[in-house]
Amino acid sequence: MKISLILAAFSLQIIGQFVLADDQQPPIVDTKNGRVRGYSKTLSYENMTIFVYEGIPYAKPPVGELRFKPSQPADNWTGIYDAHGYRNACMHSLLIKPDNEIPETKHQSEDCLFLSVFRPAKQTEEKLPVMYWIHGGGFETGTIFSVAYDPSYLAGIGNVIVVAINYRLGTFGFLYADDEDAPGNAGLYDQLLGLKWTNDNIERFGGDPNKITIFGESAGSMSVSSHLLSPLSKGLFKRAIMQSGSVNSWMGSTSKAVALKKTKMVANALKCPEDDIKQMLKCIRNASADDIVKSNQYGRNAGMVLSPVYDSELIPKNPVEAMKNGEFHQDKDLLFGINRNEGTVFAEAIFPTVLSPTIKNPKLTKKQARTLIELLFGIFKLNDPKAVADFYLKNASDSDVDELRLSIGSAFGDYHLTCPTIFFGETFAAHSESNNVFGYYLVKKPSLSALLECVGYMGVCHGDDLVFLFGFPIELRGTVYSEEDFYQSMDMINAWSHFARYGKPGKFGQTEWQPTLNDRSSSNASASVLQMDVRGKHRMIDNYFVPE
Template sequence: MSLKPVMMQIHGGAFTGGTGNDPSLDGGALASRGDVVVVDINYRLTTLGFLALQDGITNGNFGLGDQVTALNWIQKYIKHFGGDPNRVTIFGQSAGAGSVRALMASPQATGKFAAAIPQSNLAGLAYAATYSEYYDIATEYQVAARPILNATGCLGAASEVNCLRGIDPFVLANLSIVARFLVQDGVYIATNRLQLTGKGSTANVPVMLGFMRDDGASFITYPKTATNVTSVLGPSGFNTQLTPSTLALYPVPNGQNATTNVYNASAALATDGEFRCLDLATAYSGALHKTFPAIYVYEFNRSYNGYDPNPPVCQAPVEAGFPGGNPAREYFKCHSGELNYVFGTLSYLGLPDRDGYDIPMSQFVLDTWASFARTFNPNPDLQFLAARGFTNTTSIAQASGYWSMVDPEEPRLRVMQYPGYETDFYVFSNDQRCNALGLPLDYYEN
């Protein structure tokens, strides 16, 4: 029997929520159409998954340990499900992408997967920082563990961990402060970040990474009145970056809705500061030092049902003839907006094809992800497509052109839309903006 490539999916949810059983992440279409074996996992979350104490024993990263355990299980048993343990691709979005990045850095995961796809990995400023820069245990103790111990009456107990074991786990996991941080425990994570310059235990595997065009829009609050970018982003931890010279690089548009104009500029800065700049810097350094044998970068410029705490900004505008929204009009392409495309779950969830292109787009995206898992190249093989009658993907692949791996001398990025195209890294990274935010393309060179 010929064994098939394996895709192990790690769900997102800020390390505090989410589930591998999310219907949007159902692996049925990906497995059948992509000719791969899909494994969805669960892992311990919140304080039960990530609390670290200063007792030399309770060192955190239990949720990450669960992910390594899943990889161990795949190595031992996946062949009985038709999967090839030598061709395992780990992939995940948001905190799932943070997990993929951590596994790429983990000596415990080395050799247990062959490729990686971190989607919308948080990194850089404000809330995003700790997803890719890892606290030492002493810092995590002050930030999370100490407040938890104080809230439960366990601070200073003879055994703080035994005291916490006496607390109802549902109470513990739902306190106003929870532990959600990956830490340098010396076992699962031994460095302060993924090492991209040839140091550390970084997995030498092909990587495909990227982000939504407006990923940061989902992590800021839509202003109730038209104020300014500082008033929107300051409370979210961007204060030190909001200098006049930096703000000048994010001009407020002159649209009819003044509040949306302010939100637009704020979302652009948040996306750069929490996603785009350091995703591009990761790819640049990884390619420059040949840390990865191949690396591909994308940006999604089409979305469906993104994470929208400020509805309806992440939804395509509803208008005559488009009851589900018109994707040809401008709207924010928000965090999580690619998931239904990647997993091919639009029909499964009963979601309408808004303009006749959503289903073909999803077929193309799914085929791209599966191609990477099968061949470590996201460009679907035209003979593979022809043999299966996947004419929609053949058409869009030909219209979009070839997706090049990142070359540090002339890095390229794929824009995922219908059809897509490839563009210069520097056009999309906007060097001035990333430099002004302190997140330059060579960020990981220092």
């Protein structure tokens, strides 16, 4: 699957518009590992200045005998660490572009466990709320050094500190071998260690360790929900934001048996023994990083992407059962939500010859659409793929090809992203001690999507929320993005930062954002969510997700 992140060619323009500020230098910070020097950056919006501490090591390089093991805290250093400039991205899939094509992401290494701290330059007596960002990328790709995930505007306009973290991906991050040397979830252990680092150090940057909000999108959101279930994360954060993904999904987590099957596929690709766990693990550990990346590609092509493992120390139970039983951190505040057309870009990547929006007058009938949906859900091993196809095609006709294509995308997106996320949010609300649980449904498409493929019929695609949250329409107001985009971006930044500060998002534009009050007495009730449209059209909607 080839997915293009935000504006590969366009990214250089964005980077060029940031100005390094010489007149306001950030203070040197004494972390528990040593002293750190950052740099200042002035944004185009109101000449706002932020301080950036980029690429701070928070863990020992997970190489050699540490490969596949839970990460260990970084060693101390002497002198002043210069936290300025891109560090290595973690080893990741070669199939997803342009992560290997733009300067800040193409340098990959196993020595990649870095985090960055962004904070407003303006000094205040208030200890600032902290937002801990976990990037997405299907547990296979992504890095905090990508321009797509630059939180500068969120930190500056939201008046919060943002900590962004690299974590191990693919085989390096999620290999499970039923052995203490490879217990699985290494990428989640990285996130956990980075969260501990944040608790230990963020006050020195002006942050409040008692107001930490973990947030993420896609696989990052799946990770956030994992930490909401994990006893190991207890006491390390106060709030959570989940954007388009949950641990209780097909890709969000898996059983040990399935995880071990995936590991044996990796071993087979590397020509390693599969019968003896110790010998298999030794062989994989001794393989080159590049060969391991290629073996991960082998598993991906066979539908065996590595992912978090439950029935483990970090995720003790099957997430669906844990949620139903209320076995999660019920005292946390939660903001969760999805975009209107989560599945279109993925479905298009699987069936490009009929679903690509660039095809004029595609030859697609209702019967063919039914076949594609049944094929997909047969792969997902659902008992009755025909029933799924019946549901999504009940109002479609041969005369409306775009509606047929949207139906395929909706079936995929609902199964993988929408329904698991809504289930998590409304189940969390049913057990919540804080009652600060809020949902959203984004129906406003940005003028330029996060994914270059997302045009035409494809709608509000997976990742479009990040365009607004990370301030692209503010940086590029009146050029690529419209005034509606600008205000949506401002509203989202203000709501996310308000939630991090108070546990409630407050008003969205002029619309009061009501909490999700799941009706426990009714089996036919679904989450109440804020429908995010253009300004003036935002509104709360009830029970929208009941049919799905």
